[in-house]
Amino acid sequence: MSVAPFPPATGAGRVLGGIRDVFTSPKYGPVLVTFLLLIVVFAVGGSRYRGFVSGPVILNLFVDNAYLIVLAVGMTFVILTGGIDLSVGAVVAMSTMIAASLLQAGWSAGVVIPLILVVTSVLGLLVGLMVQVFKIQSFIATLAAMFLARGLCYVISKDSISITDPFFVALAQTKIPLGDRMSITPSVVIAIALVLVAMVVLHYTRLGRTVYAIGGSEQSGMLMGLPVARTNVLVYVISGFCSGLAGVLFTFYTLSGYSLTAVGTELDAIAAVVIGGTLLTGGYGFVLGSVLGVLVLGTIQTIITFEGTLSSWWTRIFIGVLLLVFIILQKILTARRR
Amino acid sequence: MSEPVPVVEMTNISISFPGVKALDQVSFRMFPGEVHSLMGENGAGKSTLIKALTGVYSVDSGIMTLSGSRVAFTGPAQAQEFGISTVYQEVNLLTNLSVGENIMLGREPRRFGLIDWRATRIRAAELLTRLHLDIDPNSLLGSHSLAIQQLVAIARAIDVQAKVLILDEPTSSLDADEVAELFRVIRSLKDEGVAILFVSHFLDQVYEIADRLTVLRNGSLVGEYLTDEILRIDLVQKMIGKELTLLDDLEKKTHDSTSGDDGETPFLQAIGLGKKGAIEPIDLKVYEGEVVGMAGLLGSGRTELARIISGIDRPDSGSLSINGKPGRLRTPRAALSRGVAYSSENRKAEGVVEELTVRDNIALALQADRGWFRRIPKRRQDELTASYIQALGIRPPNPDALVKNLSGGNQQKVLLARWLAIAPRLLILDEPTRGIDVGAKAEIQKLVVNLAENGMSVIFISAELEEVLRLSHRIVIMRDRTMVADIQNDDISVESLLAIIADGSILEDAS
Known part of the structure; x- marks a missing residue:
């Protein structure tokens, strides 16, 4: 019989025992590559500009990209099942519009924020039902949701609405000091908390494991008796919720609602998830990878800002090149697995 | 019956799909601690029965009892709760997940609502130990061979406190050692009192492991037998069935002559042609004007060989020469250009284009052969179609009828007409008469005889032995992906063919 004993866990593996519970399988490959890439990008920045590798710059990455981290978390769930969510950018814009208009109408923040989260979750639920019940490709279903959400923005208002609500203003201005001239915003805390919750859900709950199972093979998952249908719907609800939350964080950041905000952000979120090592076909990937992906994108953006003379479109060009490299890397890794 | 209570008893189960009665009043039972094998050819209803048992299909009528109590499943999860694992x-x-997780997925031990990975791994390791498998539960499932994945699947299946374990063609991708390992596991489960349903088209394996057999044919029950009490030859006969044919007008003739032991160059000659995982290397000669019958059970390698000869699949060993000229056939197009045409057994998916008319279907191959920019003139198409409709008796005789509205037999004739229109030198017919009525069957058989008389070579693949015997000059018998016999068709009986198919050896004195 050809049952070869699998090499026993190495010493290093045992040291990492606790962490290994999170990474239940030895597939950190793409994530590690992303981590190294992040270091390289930072090294490049550091070699060119004095003060690039410093606390404030790093923390600013989180401050500027808190909403993108939240979007990437939701997107990770969807992509892990092999789906895609194109609606998130439009839903962010819709959330900012709902927030701005209702606050302007005198609603209190304590009502507006939960309402936004419910509305976007319900939108996610509808998308999920389209995908699961009517077997519509997620690309199409979320494309429809994207147009719907973007269109609703214009129904609310064509113009930008500024936010003066004291709670929002307070959150926008609050800085949580972290010693020596460094601080973060409450949004960063919320984003990091969400990342931690998402990690626990993905790795320590049956819902999370079913997400991975669907990405591996929906058919197999079904035959194994897993709640495939329910989970397939839930990932879009999660993504909808995350989009709503990202929208709220975005209003904390900009203190306004505007229909044309966050155009193309869904593609940034997808890019972050893919660069973070999640396979577009589903089944492999980590939330932490997606966070690293966001940070890579953010760092490139920062370098181009530091450069000063470069057009911000260079960010897009770099992201494009990175995406290509990572998708090819994924192909190579999956080919080897076969 | 003074036997113990069956763990599964299905009585008069019927399941219909639109237009097909997949199972017709079939009864089936399984006893604890017994390996039961479900036998039957393609379309016999084996997989439908399994899906009824596992809750994938719901039954239209009939009674299902488990350990004496009546059940009706609404889904696979429910069947699993009753201890039926597949x-x-x-x-x-x-x-994409670890071995341990694959075994435990959906029923991981939890603490405070979160999965307890330590306990999960320990439990998975216990189950692997129970099957005496030395596999690290932390390793990625995808890093193991298919055979090991199969055993992991069994480890998962028995954790559901399985009373019934269904193994559907578990050995089709395993080598001999791996099969032995699988059988060891099956035997130890059997000793624990699990009822095992073992479905395989390998007769040797069935006879090695099964205690009891149920034979299905065309959705109906043929019978239930103890493996010790039924001879292979009888079993095969029950699986294939005997046609009550009225085809005797096609007198047994022409079996002499034609083929050359006189140094004539064969039209097609294969030497050591094989493809790993599909077919063992074989030698084959087909002479001009010869009908070579190819017999064997489902999965014996009939179709695999045909696909290699006709350029669809590429062989990884051996050589092929056509008309004495060696050369590889890399694509069906290359094969066609050298006069080799293949008519698939899968008439609907790989044969006719159902949405097109009879005329378009017939003209298709000829048009492709000419190239798309040299359109066959409408008048020529009409002539062609009319002549084949008349020659083959296609009904309705309407060139504009959509093929999907034709009966199976007439669809088959359209398909034949398409290949005949390009005048191939060698026509490979894979199950041309399956699922068509007796009249059309006789017409197609006659046509084959006529074609051969006019010098065309035909490889005729069929599961129906009478048919093979009636038409062929020479018969090639496939078994377990290899060729076990290549015999002249003179005074061979169905029984001796059955013996070769069943036992893989030539027994002149048919029992």
């Missing part, structure tokens, strides 16, 4: 032909596990 390992499907394709390993239905998740290669």
Whole structure:
């Protein structure tokens, strides 16, 4: 019989025992590559500009990209099942519009924020039902949701609405000091908390494991008796919720609602998830990878800002090149697995 | 019956799909601690029965009892709760997760609502130990061979406190050693009192492991037998069935002559032609004007060989020469250009284009042969179609009828007409008469005889031995992906053919 004993866990593996519970399988490959890439990008920045590798710059990455981290978390769930969510950018814009208009109408923040989260979750639920019940490709279903959400923005208002609500203003201005001239915003805390919750859900709950199972093979998952249908719907609800939350964080950041905000952000979120090592076909990937992906994108953006003379479109060009490299890397890794 | 209570008893189960009665009043039972094998050819209803048992299909009528109490499943999860576990032909596990997780997925031990990975791994390791498998539960499932994945699937299946374990073609991708390992596991489960349903088209394996057999044919029950009490030859006969044919007008003739032992160059000659995982290397000669019958059970390698000869699949060993000239056939197009045409057994998916008319279907291959920019003139198409409709008796005789509205037999004739229109030198017919009525069957058989008389070579693949015997000059018998016999068709009986198919050896004195 050809049952070869699998090499026993190495010493290093045992040291990492606790962490290994999170990474239940030895597939950190793409994530590690992303981590190294992040270091390289930072090294490049550091070699060119004095003060690039410093606390404030790093923390600013989180401050500027808190909403993108939240979007990437939701997107990770969807992509892990092999789906895609194109609606998130439009839903962010819709959330900012709902927030701005209702606050302007005198609603209190304590009502507006939960309402936004419910509305976007319900939108996610509808998308999920389209995908699961009517077997519509997620690309199409979320494309429809994207147009719907973007269109609703214009129904609310064509113009930008500024936010003066004291709670929002307070959150926008609050800085949580972290010693020596460094601080973060409450949004960063919320984003990091969400990342931690998402990690626990993905790795320590049956819902999370079913997400991975669907990405591996929906058919197999079904035959194994897993709640495939329910989970397939839930990932879009999660993504909808995350989009709503990202929208709220975005209003904390900009203190306004505007229909044309966050155009193309869904593609940034997808890019972050893919660069973070999640396979577009589903089944492999980590939330932490997606966070690293966001940070890579953010760092490139920062370098181009530091450069000063470069057009911000260079960010897009770099992201494009990175995406290509990572998708090819994924192909190579999956080919080897076969 | 003074036997113990069956763990599964299905009585008069019927299941219909639109237009087909997949199972017709079939009864089936399984006893604890017994390996039961479900036998039957393609379309016999084996997989439908399994899906009824595992809750994938719901039954239209009939009674199902488990350990004496009546049940009706609404889904696979419910069947699993009752202790019915299935390992499907394709390993239905998740290669992106660890071995341990694959075993435990959906029933991981939890603490405070969160999965307890330590306990999960320990439990998975216990189950692997129970099957005496030395596999690290932390390793990625995808890093193991298919055979091991199969065993992991069984480890998962028995954890559901399985009373009934269904193994659907578990050995189709395993080598001999791996099969032995699988059988060891099956035997130890059997000793624990699990009822095992073992479905395989390998007769040797069935006879090695099964205690009891149920034979299905065309959705009906043929019978239930103890393996010790039924001879292979009888079993094969029950699986294939005997046609009550009225085809005797096609007198047994022409079996002499034609083929050359006189140094004539064969039209097609294969030497050591094989493809790993599909067919063992074989030698084959087909002479001009010769009908070579190819017999064997489902999965014996009939179709695989045909696909290699006709350029669809590429062989990885051996050589092929056509008309004395060696050369590889890399694509069906290359094969066609050298006069080799293949008519698939899968008439609907790989044969006719149902949405097109009879005329378009017939003209298709000829048009492709000419190239798309040299359109066959409408008048020529009409002539062609009219002549084939008349020659083959296609009904309705309407060139504009959509093929999907034709009966199976007439669809088959349209398909034949398409290949005949390009005048191939060698026509490979894979199950041309399956699922068509007796009249059309006789017409197609006559046509084959006529074609051969006019110098065309035909490889005629069929599961129906009478048919093969009636038409062929020479008969090639496939068994377990290899060729076990290549015999002249003179005074061979169905019984001796059955003996070769069943036992893989030539027995002149048919029992």
